[in-house]
Amino acid sequence: MKLLEYEAKEIFATYGIPVPQSGGVITDVRQLPEALKKAGGGPWVLKAQVLAGGRGKAGGVKIAKTPAEAEAVAKAMVGMKMVTHQTHGKALVVGEVLVNKCSDIKREIYIAVAMDRKGERPVVIASAEGGVAIEELAQSKPEAILKVPLDAVRGIEPYQARGLAFKLGIPAKELGSFVRFATALARIFIDLDASLVEVNPLIVTPEDKLVALDGKIVTDDNALFRQKSLAERPDRESTDLELKAKKVGINYIGLDGDIGCMVNGAGLAMATMDTVALAGGMPANFLDVGGGATADQVTAAFKIILADPKVRAVLVNIFGGIMKCDVIAQGVLEAVKKVELKVPLIVRLEGTNVEQGRDLLKKSGLKLTSAVSLWDAAQKAVSAVTPSAQGGRRRSGDGGPRSAEEAKQ
Amino acid sequence: MSILLNKDSRIVVHGLTGDAGTFHAKQCIEYGSKVVAGLTPGKGGTQHLGVPVFNTAEDAVRATGADVSLIFVPPPFAADSILEAAAAGVKVVVCITEGIPVLDMARVKKALAGRPVPPAAHASPDGAGGTRPPASTVRLVGPNCPGVITPGQCKAGIMPGYIHQPGHVGVVSRSGTLTYEAVWQLTGQGLGQSTVVGIGGDPIAGSNFTDILKLFQADPETKAVVLIGEIGGTAEEEAAAYIKAEMDKPVFAFIAGRTAPPGRRMGHAGAIIEGGSGTHASKASALKRAGITVVDNLSAIGETVFKTMGQACAKAR
Numbered sequence: 272m273k274l275l276e277y278e279a280k281e282i283f284a285t286y287g288i289p290v291p292q293s294g295g296v297i298t299d300v301r302q303l304p305e306a307l308k309k310a311g312g313g314p315w316v317l318k319a320q321v322l323a324g325g326r327g328k329a330g331g332v333k334i335a336k337t338p339a340e341a342e343a344v345a346k347a348m349v350g351m352k353m354v355t356h357q358t359h360g361k362a363l364v365v366g367e368v369l370v371n372k373c374s375d376i377k378r379e380i381y382i383a384v385a386m387d388r389k390g391e392r393p394v395v396i397a398s399a400e401g402g403v404a405i406e407e408l409a410q411s412k413p414e415a416i417l418k419v420p421l422d423a424v425r426g427i428e429p430y431q432a433r434g435l436a437f438k439l440g441i442p443a444k445e446l447g448s449f450v451r452f453a454t455a456l457a458r459i460f461i462d463l464d465a466s467l468v469e470v471n472p473l474i475v476t477p478e479d480k481l482v483a484l485d486g487k488i489v490t491d492d493n494a495l496f497r498q499k500s501l502a503e504r505p506d507r508e509s510t511d512l513e514l515k516a517k518k519v520g521i522n523y524i525g526l527d528g529d530i531g532c533m534v535n536g537a538g539l540a541m542a543t544m545d546t547v548a549l550a551g552g553m554p555a556n557f558l559d560v561g562g563g564a565t566a567d568q569v570t571a572a573f574k575i576i577l578a579d580p581k582v583r584a585v586l587v588n589i590f591g592g593i594m595k596c597d598v599i600a601q602g603v604l605e606a607v608k609k610v611e612l613k614v615p616l617i618v619r620l621e622g623t624n625v626e627q628g629r630d631l632l633k634k635s636g637l638k639l640t641s642a643v644s645l646w647d648a649a650q651k652a653v654s655a656v657t658p659s660a661q662g663g664r665r666r667s668g669d670g671g672p673r674s675a676e677e678a679k680q
Numbered sequence: 681m682s683i684l685l686n687k688d689s690r691i692v693v694h695g696l697t698g699d700a701g702t703f704h705a706k707q708c709i710e711y712g713s714k715v716v717a718g719l720t721p722g723k724g725g726t727q728h729l730g731v732p733v734f735n736t737a738e739d740a741v742r743a744t745g746a747d748v749s750l751i752f753v754p755p756p757f758a759a760d761s762i763l764e765a766a767a768a769g770v771k772v773v774v775c776i777t778e779g780i781p782v783l784d785m786a787r788v789k790k791a792l793a794g795r796p797v798p799p800a801a802h803a804s805p806d807g808a809g810g811t812r813p814p815a816s817t818v819r820l821v822g823p824n825c826p827g828v829i830t831p832g833q834c835k836a837g838i839m840p841g842y843i844h845q846p847g848h849v850g851v852v853s854r855s856g857t858l859t860y861e862a863v864w865q866l867t868g869q870g871l872g873q874s875t876v877v878g879i880g881g882d883p884i885a886g887s888n889f890t891d892i893l894k895l896f897q898a899d900p901e902t903k904a905v906v907l908i909g910e911i912g913g914t915a916e917e918e919a920a921a922y923i924k925a926e927m928d929k930p931v932f933a934f935i936a937g938r939t940a941p942p943g944r945r946m947g948h949a950g951a952i953i954e955g956g957s958g959t960h961a962s963k964a965s966a967l968k969r970a971g972i973t974v975v976d977n978l979s980a981i982g983e984t985v986f987k988t989m990g991q992a993c994a995k996a997r
Contacts, residue, residue, distance in 0.1 A: 357943070359941060359942065359943075386782055386783075386786070386883060386884075388883045388884060388913045388914070388950070389913070389914055389918070391785075391786055391789045391790075391884050392786050392789075392790065393783075393786070405955075406955045406956050422790075423783055423786035423787045423790060424787060461783065464781050464782075464783055466782065466883075491781050491782050491783070491949075492945075492949070493755065493779045493780060493781045493782065493949060494781035494782075494783070496755065496756055497756065497781075522947045524941075524944050524946070526939075526941065534857075535857050536855065536856045536857025536858060536947075537855065537856075537881060537946060537947020537948045537951065538853070538854065538855020538856060538857065538858030538859070538881065538908070538910055538936050538947075538948070538951075539855065539856075539857040539858040539861060539936075540946070540947060541858075541910060541911070541936040541937045541939075541940055541946050541947070541951065542858055542861075542934070542936040542937075542978045544939045544940070545936060545937070545938045545939050545978070546977065546978055546979065547939075548938065548939045549976065549977055554939060557940070557944075557946055557947070559947045590857045590860050590861050590864070591840075592838075592839060592840035592843070592857065592860050621861070621864060622840065622843065622860065622864065623840055623842070644979045645861070645978055645979045646977060646978075646979035646980070647979075
């Protein structure tokens with residue numbers, strides 16, 4: 272789960288981390304005068320609250336010297352559609368705008384606590400060169416990045432925080448406040464079951480005070496059972512369709528293509544998308560109905576896939592293991608009857624009782640195409656959405672079997 | 681031989697009396713696995729599926745000589761179960777549970793890191809070259825995995841047993857049904873498997889690819905390995921480095937997620953492209969540079985392995 276900047280800063284404040292004086296978030300320009308008053312005298316900074324970095328360049332961070340300027344900025348920003356380098360071409364609608372008092376900046380520092388998958392423990396990542404994209408810095412100047420491994424229970428030790436402070440060139444008289452800051456940051460990471468707690472930038476003001484100017488928190492969905500306060504927050508990452516899928520225990524992620532995919536198992540679902548692309552098509556979604564897909568799940572999955580108007584064909588790829596293929600075939604048939612399928616359906620079943628399953632599909636009288644391998648299914652799905660040029664969208668054979676017969680050789 | 685499990689493996693099922701534990705333990709028993717004990721606190725002294733149930737792992741191990749733990753305990757309690765199994769002295773812990781918090785796994789890995797490994801369970805060349813004790817401990821596989829199977833001998837997991845066939849190809853994978861797909865293709869080509877290991881789809885796993893590849897390299901029955909990876913993390917890149925430096929057995933790889941969008945978790949908690957790292961391209965090119973055959977088309981895995989290894993690995997067809 273990703274938190275917005277203002278949510279992260281509220282959490283920072285409860286842990287004693289200094290943040291800029293805030294006027295809160297506004298969702299309407301009429302709330303602006305109150306927010307400006309609360310944030311104290313100007314100038315102010317107005318920041319679009321969206322779950323993506325690169326807001327500054329996209330016009331999502333603006334400074335206003337006067338209330339009139341602030342009003343003009345707020346009018347343009349509330350409800351604006353924003354595309355940044357992190358939104359992958361999609362526009363995010365700005366629903367909330369954070370109003371902060373402007374801070375004077377002497378220096379900018381990057382600091383974050385992240386989960387180090389390789390080291391299997393949390394790690395502090397910091398750089399004296401803050402305010403930039405850390406991935407870019409890691410590429411261009413890896414020696415400028417400091418890493419301090421943490422204990423997953425104890426967080427950061429004071430000596431580790433002091434060592435970091437000296438390497439980052441924190442003013443000596445602010446040593447104590449930096450240690451408190453770093454300790455709080457690690458504590459938030461552990462207390463919230465986070466996978467990332469980032470402050471970029473942490474600034475040093477002309478008065479040598481430390482202030483967290485921005486904040487980002489990403490938490491571990493697996494830990495929501497013990498993070499009640501997080502579990503209550505709205506899920507801002509998922510689309511309506513994705514939320515609907517989540518509710519019925521289906522893992523769905525919408526994509527840009529036109530071939531809807533229904534698969535059991537996350538790895539196989541990803542591989543199915545890849546195979547569709549390899550055959551020259553574009554998957555409309557990632558969908559994992561779960562390892563033990565039932566007829567009800569299959570019906571629910573069909574409804575979700577078909578709710579996407581881009582879908583022009585549906586590919587079902589189920590490897591029946593514990594759940595037998597004839598049971599799955601039954602589920603597919605029931606679902607197809609219920610949802611009144613109007614696009615071509617390609618079904619590939621494999622595994623336990625596969626013959627009975629295929630037989631059921633064949634005898635059903637329903638208009639569907641059976642496939643014997645995933646490659647066969649992907650090709651059939653692609654030609655279903657490109658009727659004119661046979662296989663015209665295919666990129667190239669790359670050593671894969673060209674037909675099911677060949678695959679069986 | 682095989683790795684991790686053989687016909688003599690004695691399994692204690694944690695959470696035997698729960699729905700998932702009951703269902704899958706039954707399948708394991710039907711496959712021929714020796715399930716010797718169950719573990720459900722408070723139900724000690726009873727029988728379930730004809731197996732004695734114990735209150736603690738210590739009791740179960742002492743009474744039955746169980747040496748493999750198979751865990752079906754719900755996420756909030758699973759990390760504790762892993763530690764309990766390790767403390768009771770089993771050699772291999774297979775944790776099926778999906779949804780364990782990552783910080784719990786970080787703590788588990790740290791707690792396991794200091795334990796001495798039972799000599800018999802330690803087939804890897806880790807401790808070679810001196811008196812230094814082996815770096816690893818009790819072998820944990822998973823969580824969030826389908827388990828481990830040594831075809832024809834022992835199944836400790838949720839995979840359909842019949843798709844497997846005894847043989848000489850080792851399989852190691854981060855995925856479930858994707859593994860079944862690959863195994864099914866191998867079996868279809870007459871290529872049996874020595875052992876199939878699902879290491880799981882979480883960001884921190886008990887065993888990574890390299891841990892299992894070391895075991896396959898040391899196992900005389902394994903003549904080739906199929907590695908099934910996915911986007912996220914750097915485990916495939918580390919495996920590539922190990923294979924290049926240490927392995928002389930041929931390795932075939934498939935990496936899922938070439939078309940996955942960055943920043944979205946693709947089902948598995950560990951399958952996510954973050955900050956430009958963990959991409960399919962990075963993994964495929966690292967593996968190719970290490971001389972590994974990377975198969976782009978999932979449907980071609982069995983065929984590709986057969987073309988190279990057919991004579992060495994296949995039974996008479």
